[in-house]
Amino acid sequence: MAANPSFLKYVDDHQADFIQRLKEAVEIPSVSGNLEYVKDVENMADFLIKQLTELGVKAEKRAIGSHTITGEEVALPPVVIGSIGNDPSKKNVLVYGHYDVQPALKEDGWDYEPFTLTPDPSGSGRLYGRGSTDDKGPVMGWLNVLEAHKKLGIELPVNLKMVFEGMEESGSVGLDKFIESEKDGFFAGQDCMCISDNYWLDTKTPCLTYGLRGINYYEVRISGPSRDLHSGVFGGTVHEPMTDLFAIMSKLVSPEGEILIPGVKELIAPVTQDEQDKFEKIHFEMADIHAAVGGDVTISEDTVKTLMGRMRNPSLSIHGIEGAFSAPGSKTVIPASVAGKFSIRLVPNLGINNTTECVYKYINEEFKKLGSKNKCEVELTHGGEPWIADPNHYSYRAAHKATVEVYGQEPDYTREGGSIPVTLDFANILGLNILLLPVGRGDDGAHSTNEKIDTSNYINGTKLLGSYLYELAAISKD
Numbered sequence: 001m002a003a004n005p006s007f008l009k010y011v012d013d014h015q016a017d018f019i020q021r022l023k024e025a026v027e028i029p030s031v032s033g034n035l036e037y038v039k040d041v042e043n044m045a046d047f048l049i050k051q052l053t054e055l056g057v058k059a060e061k062r063a064i065g066s067h068t069i070t071g072e073e074v075a076l077p078p079v080v081i082g083s084i085g086n087d088p089s090k091k092n093v094l095v096y097g098h099y100d101v102q103p104a105l106k107e108d109g110w111d112y113e114p115f116t117l118t119p120d121p122s123g124s125g126r127l128y129g130r131g132s133t134d135d136k137g138p139v140m141g142w143l144n145v146l147e148a149h150k151k152l153g154i155e156l157p158v159n160l161k162m163v164f165e166g167m168e169e170s171g172s173v174g175l176d177k178f179i180e181s182e183k184d185g186f187f188a189g190q191d192c193m194c195i196s197d198n199y200w201l202d203t204k205t206p207c208l209t210y211g212l213r214g215i216n217y218y219e220v221r222i223s224g225p226s227r228d229l230h231s232g233v234f235g236g237t238v239h240e241p242m243t244d245l246f247a248i249m250s251k252l253v254s255p256e257g258e259i260l261i262p263g264v265k266e267l268i269a270p271v272t273q274d275e276q277d278k279f280e281k282i283h284f285e286m287a288d289i290h291a292a293v294g295g296d297v298t299i300s301e302d303t304v305k306t307l308m309g310r311m312r313n314p315s316l317s318i319h320g321i322e323g324a325f326s327a328p329g330s331k332t333v334i335p336a337s338v339a340g341k342f343s344i345r346l347v348p349n350l351g352i353n354n355t356t357e358c359v360y361k362y363i364n365e366e367f368k369k370l371g372s373k374n375k376c377e378v379e380l381t382h383g384g385e386p387w388i389a390d391p392n393h394y395s396y397r398a399a400h401k402a403t404v405e406v407y408g409q410e411p412d413y414t415r416e417g418g419s420i421p422v423t424l425d426f427a428n429i430l431g432l433n434i435l436l437l438p439v440g441r442g443d444d445g446a447h448s449t450n451e452k453i454d455t456s457n458y459i460n461g462t463k464l465l466g467s468y469l470y471e472l473a474a475i476s477k478d
């Protein structure tokens, strides 16, 4: 069943209001995992509660315990849950999104204020701002769907439950326990689930996503002296933590992206013919990725290899070093304690635990080889398993139809290189098929400087989310 035409018209007629809603959301710097922004994350939860309540949703904040940020115990951001519709003749659909964002500072290289939604002055329709695509745009998309139905006085075609978390960018701490505790409560009786928190592969082909890589995030801390030292006075006389750390970090991955940790490669499930065929069918050109990264810096020039490198194979990325001198100038310091941060994107059968075993063993052996008198500690700070769904499920078929209606083209079937660690918790604990239905484009720059969403994606994305609900309502479960 195609979407109610008055819904589609309402979306077209209220673009400016919807952009205003996204503007207000982006203005709240809800950066999770950072003491400075704890209040803002809470404010963002309150913003959602207010909006949802005004839109006729029974919404509430749920406390899910506490965690430690740089040594201080603070409450975890609340989970925002909402429920609208209770008609036993309709399907029950659960949607998830996150209201926290990655950190962003203008001085990181943004051309615009990161927490001010800024339309591209050249009139391209791009809307710049942190969270515009990840994940405030899609979350506001769901709210836009609700607004259109409320204002038009038409019922949603399904019963809708919503769960919005404020810790996704920091490992979704506490959400798994919440899902478990509400399995027979808030989450009972759901038919299927939809998450809009990833991106098209390119800038023109909508997609349905049936897999995610997992993630293991590690810190390797090397400490020795009890305080920072003068390199002229002590250089050449002590084992330097930073030197040890560089030696370790340089042994993790080759410049061609090959993971050098013994045992990891051997764990990866072999590629099946069906998978190979699926990858070969995806619309993708190397120019798309060159444009998205802003340079011709891909490891391979082969499209299938590149797609597999992004979605099917593990990768190891080095993110940064805590405690190192990084300011401008030439400070001659020997840092006393430094922590290297890296993550491994996980794929079937590379799980949190078997990967971590290989990592710990290897780093400890390599550190021993250095003969350093410093101390080396490795910690897995958070982990999320990889996930794959059945793309033949009726929820995918409904989304396929909705995509054709809104975009006039067939969607690609993709796997996301990024991770949404709770997806697997939802799938396992609630036993639900989960559809990933992205709104934004592959060049949106999520997590990067100048993150954006195109107005057309935001508006058509709102239509897509609504149309999906209509198709879902009509489709047979067989």
Ligand SMILES: C[C@H](N)C(=O)N[C@@H](Cc1c[nH]cn1)C(=O)O
Pocket: 134, 135, 168, 169, 170, 171, 197, 198, 215, 217, 416, 417, 418, 419, 420, 421, 446
């Ligand atoms: C794909 C999703 N929008 C996303 O960005 N996920 C993050 C999740 C994460 C895990 N650790 C820190 N953040 C990602 O894939 O990096």
Ligand SMILES: [Zn+2]
Pocket: 098, 134, 135, 168, 197
């Ligand atoms: Zn996200």
Ligand SMILES: [Zn+2]
Pocket: 102, 134, 169, 446, 447
């Ligand atoms: Zn993200």
